[in-house]
Amino acid sequence: MAVSQRQKQKAETKKFLIECAMEQFANKGLTATRTADIASAAEVSHGTIFLHFPTRERLLEEVIEEFGSRTAKRMHELIDGDCTLEEVLAAHLKGIGECEGFYAALISETAVLPEGARNALIMIQSAISHHILQVAEREMDAGTIKTMPFDLLFNTWIGLIHYYLSNRALFAPEDSVISRHGQRLTDHYMNLISEKGGF
Amino acid sequence: MKICIACGMPMKAKEDFAMGDESKDYCKYCARPDGTMQNYDEKLEGMTEFIVKTQGIDQEAARNAARGMMEKLPAWQN
Numbered sequence A: 001m002a003v004s005q006r007q008k009q010k011a012e013t014k015k016f017l018i019e020c021a022m023e024q025f026a027n028k029g030l031t032a033t034r035t036a037d038i039a040s041a042a043e044v045s046h047g048t049i050f051l052h053f054p055t056r057e058r059l060l061e062e063v064i065e066e067f068g069s070r071t072a073k074r075m076h077e078l079i080d081g082d083c084t085l086e087e088v089l090a091a092h093l094k095g096i097g098e099c100e101g102f103y104a105a106l107i108s109e110t111a112v113l114p115e116g117a118r119n120a121l122i123m124i125q126s127a128i129s130h131h132i133l134q135v136a137e138r139e140m141d142a143g144t145i146k147t148m149p150f151d152l153l154f155n156t157w158i159g160l161i162h163y164y165l166s167n168r169a170l171f172a173p174e175d176s177v178i179s180r181h182g183q184r185l186t187d188h189y190m191n192l193i194s195e196k197g198g199f
Numbered sequence B: 001m002k003i004c005i006a007c008g009m010p011m012k013a014k015e016d017f018a019m020g021d022e023s024k025d026y027c028k029y030c031a032r033p034d035g036t037m038q039n040y041d042e043k044l045e046g047m048t049e050f051i052v053k054t055q056g057i058d059q060e061a062a063r064n065a066a067r068g069m070m071e072k073l074p075a076w077q078n
């Protein structure tokens, strides 16, 4: 399929705008960031934003989807058929860590976001839970982790990570929560769910 | 990397594809036992159940999220 120079350029501008928007959302928050802030960060006119995204809502959804596809790709790269649950959790944190500011803002503001944005987050969690489920089922069968309802296994992990992320200013001021606490939280979680209390 | 047209999953390994056939545009989770692609209602039901099972979300809220996500996938544009 031949893609014209113009289409290519348009796609690249769009990609760049998503990148700028993600950074603005991370710094100012998802609700507080205005499209004018994104335009000025990208050094384009305000109208340019709306050539690429029909509404602000759609722009926000596309940024969330971009974060989701990055995380999904990262997990697919790092995980193979026989890796351990601990390795899957590490891959999850690595994916989050690459856009930590944005993700922290996203989960802190979820309740007040438009429906499309909230649904996009559920879909991101769905992709992650898919990877965790595959390995957790195997490890439950093997008796290395405790048998428990899968939604609680997943939500206990998410709850722990999200609590630290949504309180970044307390747990890791001016720093990354994932790099500062990620390993410790993973060890603690594994210890909680391991059949023999871990090793 | 190819992305499943019906659920959006990245398909990396041969086994990720329906019937292990890399020329297919949909993944093994979107295939029926005979290898054909599930229809809209089957996929919506499957996705909803998966969200309920893995995230513990209310059935209706999960169906709503699944519907919203399917709206954006190439297989369900019409």
Ligand SMILES: [Zn+2]
Binding pocket: B004, B005, B006, B007, B008, B009, B026, B027, B028, B029, B030
């Ligand atoms: Zn699929």
